[in-house]
Amino acid sequence: MAGGGCRDSHREGVRDVQAARSDAVGEGGAGGERERGALSPGGGALALDGVSRAYRGGAVIALHPTDLAVERGRFVAVMGPSGSGKSTLLQCAAGLDRPTSGRVRVEGVELGSLKEAALTRLRRERIGFVFQAHNLVPSLSVAENVALPLMLGGADEATTRRAAVALASVGLGDRADDRPTELSGGQQQRVAIARALVTDPAVVFADEPTGALDPSTAHDVLALLRQAVDHDGHTVVMVTHDPAAAAWCDEAVFLAEGRVVATLHRPDAERVHAVMRRLGRGAVAA
Numbered sequence: 001m002a003g004g005g006c007r008d009s010h011r012e013g014v015r016d017v018q019a020a021r022s023d024a025v026g027e028g029g030a031g032g033e034r035e036r037g038a039l040s041p042g043g044g045a046l047a048l049d050g051v052s053r054a055y056r057g058g059a060v061i062a063l064h065p066t067d068l069a070v071e072r073g074r075f076v077a078v079m080g081p082s083g084s085g086k087s088t089l090l091q092c093a094a095g096l097d098r099p100t101s102g103r104v105r106v107e108g109v110e111l112g113s114l115k116e117a118a119l120t121r122l123r124r125e126r127i128g129f130v131f132q133a134h135n136l137v138p139s140l141s142v143a144e145n146v147a148l149p150l151m152l153g154g155a156d157e158a159t160t161r162r163a164a165v166a167l168a169s170v171g172l173g174d175r176a177d178d179r180p181t182e183l184s185g186g187q188q189q190r191v192a193i194a195r196a197l198v199t200d201p202a203v204v205f206a207d208e209p210t211g212a213l214d215p216s217t218a219h220d221v222l223a224l225l226r227q228a229v230d231h232d233g234h235t236v237v238m239v240t241h242d243p244a245a246a247a248w249c250d251e252a253v254f255l256a257e258g259r260v261v262a263t264l265h266r267p268d269a270e271r272v273h274a275v276m277r278r279l280g281r282g283a284v285a286a
């Protein structure tokens, strides 16, 4: 269960890097190059340990060595200006990209230790993805789209049943036989969420899941993700530019120039805006 019911008793405010590091490690913020997201002392669903990513032989450092731990049953926003390293962090954390240094663990399994086939299997079975462009397969029915991650491991009656349950959980149980194109943008994104949840993954990574939606539809999609966390114990890590979206989360982690520079516990849109303004242009959605 995410965050308990003490939202108002944890107004910690914005912390600078030094304070965030101290909170995370529970000690006096000794130096070093790493930046920590102060989310969980014990890890759980996801742990990044000194994860960095460089390009062009080190000429471009997209992500400096970063530590981040996300407990099970948490909803975490990753924010920051354009080019601050959000996608890089997400790609490394989700096993879509190999970090230049450091370790990523999903439920304690170190991704770097896996060969490509095992990593692919782990991504399919233990990680869910929701993208801005929901990537539904137009030639398949809604139910078949939801069942897709299960069908790659072989389709059977249980697969169909699980897909139906996932579809019902996003309120689209009656649209199982439709094609994705027969649904609205918001409904398609709900199908994508059902597909991400159907394997009961350790972590769902969402990259701007509401970026293409109007505010009201975005609200519904975020409420759905929140429900998946609160009611079903899912863990969601979401990249977003939108302070209103971040306000649905338990924590917001802010990146700037490839480093975690602030963490907000129980963020609200106003405080998120304040941090984003401080971080400068490109941080806030238009």
Ligand SMILES: Nc1ncnc2c1ncn2[C@@H]1O[C@H](COP(=O)(O)OP(=O)(O)OP(=O)(O)O)[C@@H](O)[C@H]1O
Pocket (backbone or CB within 6 Å): 055, 056, 060, 061, 062, 080, 081, 082, 083, 084, 085, 086, 087, 088, 089
């Ligand atoms: N393949 C690559 N080769 C070289 N540089 C890259 C590559 N991918 C990303 N970068 C650089 O790494 C930095 C971080 O990029 P990243 O896409 O992670 O930022 P972001 O915060 O997700 O940005 P946005 O909000 O605009 O999507 C940027 O300076 C980017 O130009």
